[in-house]
Amino acid sequence: MTLTAVPETKRIEVDQTDKRWKLVRITMQKHNYSPRALIETLHVIQDSFGFIDNEAMQYVSQELRVPLSKVYGVATFYNNFTSKPAGEHSLVLCTGTACYVKGNDQIVEWMKERFGLNPNETTPDNRLSFMTARCVGACGMAPVMILDGHIMGKMSPDEMKQRIEEWLSNDSN
Ligand code: FES
Numbered sequence: 001m002t003l004t005a006v007p008e009t010k011r012i013e014v015d016q017t018d019k020r021w022k023l024v025r026i027t028m029q030k031h032n033y034s035p036r037a038l039i040e041t042l043h044v045i046q047d048s049f050g051f052i053d054n055e056a057m058q059y060v061s062q063e064l065r066v067p068l069s070k071v072y073g074v075a076t077f078y079n080n081f082t083s084k085p086a087g088e089h090s091l092v093l094c095t096g097t098a099c100y101v102k103g104n105d106q107i108v109e110w111m112k113e114r115f116g117l118n119p120n121e122t123t124p125d126n127r128l129s130f131m132t133a134r135c136v137g138a139c140g141m142a143p144v145m146i147l148d149g150h151i152m153g154k155m156s157p158d159e160m161k162q163r164i165e166e167w168l169s170n171d172s173n
Pocket of ligand 1: 094095096097098099100134135136137138139140142144
């Protein structure tokens, strides 16, 4: 049987300088890009990004040569995988050790008090989704948060709270 290559125009390219994608690649390499690496790879994406979006699923399908339907099936079957956040804005808070001890534990509590959100929840008005990641690969910037895909770090808990409030109140974001 010959494997049909994904047409060049449809290939998914990810940012190779992003440490999170490096972790994903290392995981796939460790298993020689075998389809058996699927679940472990999805776990690494979940832990590094806080969720698994369509682009990530297509990338994994392409690199491990697993049908996209199977990747979707696995990613949606297991409860510990989170799909793309539903909210207009998304906050991914890193709760890896380096970030947690530098104040992100307080932000988790504050998100509950301020917005009524636990990790993996979205406000009823769909304005904000809140997720956590285990380590986003930027420990040198701890404590790290990612607001709508923008990585921010080296802030005190109060500065982070202020940043989140400002971000949400600025509709041009
Ligand atoms: S623990 Fe937060 S970036 Fe590594």
